[in-house]
Amino acid sequence: MSGNAAPFRLVANPRRCCGAGRCAGLAPELFEQSLSDGTVIVRVAQPPAELASLAREAVALCPTRALAIVELV
Numbered sequence: 001m002s003g004n005a006a007p008f009r010l011v012a013n014p015r016r017c018c019g020a021g022r023c024a025g026l027a028p029e030l031f032e033q034s035l036s037d038g039t040v041i042v043r044v045a046q047p048p049a050e051l052a053s054l055a056r057e058a059v060a061l062c063p064t065r066a067l068a069i070v071e072l073v
């Protein structure tokens, strides 16, 4: 693991995603939406440390709990 990477991984479950795009709107560095159905795609599974707070915020804001953080430590 890189020294400046967040100590967690971002995981998405597209089956739970309603495609409203809240995560991608808040953190386009970390998430995008499928062109076919709008469901989430994690762009950076292990974000840099400076985006860790933003990643946690996006997970907390997901209305369908389609996003999760898996702690690595």
Ligand code: SF4
Binding pocket: 012, 016, 017, 018, 019, 020, 021, 022, 023, 024, 038, 039, 040, 061, 062, 063, 064, 065, 066, 067
């Ligand atoms: S905020 Fe949640 S439901 Fe909305 S697009 Fe992102 S993962 Fe899907």
